[in-house]
Amino acid sequence: MSSRPRQPAVEVSGLVKKYGSVVAVDGLDLVVERGSVLALLGPNGAGKTTTVEVCEGFRRADGGSVRVLGSDPRSPDLRARVGVMPQGGGGYPGVRADEMLRLVAACAARPLDPAWLLDVLGLSGVGRTPYKRLSGGQQQRLSLACALVGRPELVFLDEPTAGMDPQARRLVWELVGALRSDGVSVLLTTHLMDEAEALADAVVIMDGGRVVAAGTPAELTSPHADDQQLRFRARPGLDLSLLTGALPEGLRVREASRGTYLVQGRIDPQVVSTVTSWCAQQGVLAEELTVARRSLEDVFLDLTGRELRS
Numbered sequence: 012m013s014s015r016p017r018q019p020a021v022e023v024s025g026l027v028k029k030y031g032s033v034v035a036v037d038g039l040d041l042v043v044e045r046g047s048v049l050a051l052l053g054p055n056g057a058g059k060t061t062t063v064e065v066c067e068g069f070r071r072a073d074g075g076s077v078r079v080l081g082s083d084p085r086s087p088d089l090r091a092r093v094g095v096m097p098q099g100g101g102g103y104p105g106v107r108a109d110e111m112l113r114l115v116a117a118c119a120a121r122p123l124d125p126a127w128l129l130d131v132l133g134l135s136g137v138g139r140t141p142y143k144r145l146s147g148g149q150q151q152r153l154s155l156a157c158a159l160v161g162r163p164e165l166v167f168l169d170e171p172t173a174g175m176d177p178q179a180r181r182l183v184w185e186l187v188g189a190l191r192s193d194g195v196s197v198l199l200t201t202h203l204m205d206e207a208e209a210l211a212d213a214v215v216i217m218d219g220g221r222v223v224a225a226g227t228p229a230e231l232t233s234p235h236a237d238d239q240q241l242r243f244r245a246r247p248g249l250d251l252s253l254l255t256g257a258l259p260e261g262l263r264v265r266e267a268s269r270g271t272y273l274v275q276g277r278i279d280p281q282v283v284s285t286v287t288s289w290c291a292q293q294g295v296l297a298e299e300l301t302v303a304r305r306s307l308e309d310v311f312l313d314l315t316g317r318e319l320r321s
């Protein structure tokens with residue numbers, strides 16, 4: 012047999028992938044545990060799609076090792092066990108939506124009912140519409156249906172909700188939740204923080220082909236139970252030494268990116284007052300001042316000095 016039951020769904024170790032002189036993935040490690048959802052998060056060009064395409068068996072690695080359900084990702088016996096939703100849909104332009112889904116279902120041993128799946132994904136009304144005439148969001152949902160119709164054990168979803176309206180996005184989130192409840196393993200890529208926070212058991216943040224952080228969303232956003240964050244925007248380049256001196260010990264103050272200031276640690280009303288008094292002394296208007304638990308967006312900003320969406 013090709014796999015033992017307790018092996019992870021996906022195991023990537025030291026993955027390297029180059030396109031000529033471009034190193035797209037540079038020594039990446041990740042593990043998708045069985046029955047869990049892992050979100051691979053990162054800005055454009057981070058190497059997410061390349062990583063997923065190697066795991067799907069579409070590209071050969073230049074270094075490292077990749078095991079999918081215990082097998083080599085190019086192994087033919089994985090085809091029936093793995094569902095793939097590529098970035099940007101990937102359908103045949105002239106084929107009608109229901110024909111396309113039935114075609115894919117015909118290749119599976121125990122497919123789901125295509126009509127039911129079209130209905131669940133809100134596509135019943137466009138079953139007779141050729142793929143090229145579907146909206147971008149409908150193409151995405153059809154592509155998701157094709158990935159799921161064969162009842163896979165593992166699904167790769169590359170930016171599954173890109174281009175979808177909020178309602179369709181919510182539908183896809185619910186479906187991913189249902190997959191997890193059914194014990195299906197999911198590796199998805201996204202650059203939407205809320206998507207990762209809502210769906211993932213584990214998150215791997217990558218940038219420049221490397222992992223910059225990994226853990227559960229809770230581990231990444233609150234390494235210390237008391238940690239919160241006061242964030243404000245103001246003129247770039249403020250001298251923070253006086254503010255640092257005025258705040259209680261243990262609080263960290265810095266300009267995380269140009270004009271965005273962060274105070275991290277135990278934020279209480281006195282801290283907010285100290286910050287606003289300091290701003291007044293400096294003749295600075297603090298804009299967009301918020302106190303909140305750290306988000307994954309903040310974690311990324313901390314690690315890279317950049318906003319994820321920039």
Ligand SMILES: Nc1ncnc2c1ncn2[C@@H]1O[C@H](COP(=O)(O)OP(=O)(O)OP(=O)(O)O)[C@@H](O)[C@H]1O
Nearest residue numbers: 030033034035053054055056057058059060061062
């Ligand atoms: N076929 C290719 N030929 C040459 N370079 C490529 C190719 N595909 C990707 N790259 C480069 O490899 C790097 C990683 O790209 P990749 O598409 O894997 O990133 P990504 O994180 O998925 O980005 P996005 O969110 O924009 O899809 C980028 O610098 C990209 O320009």
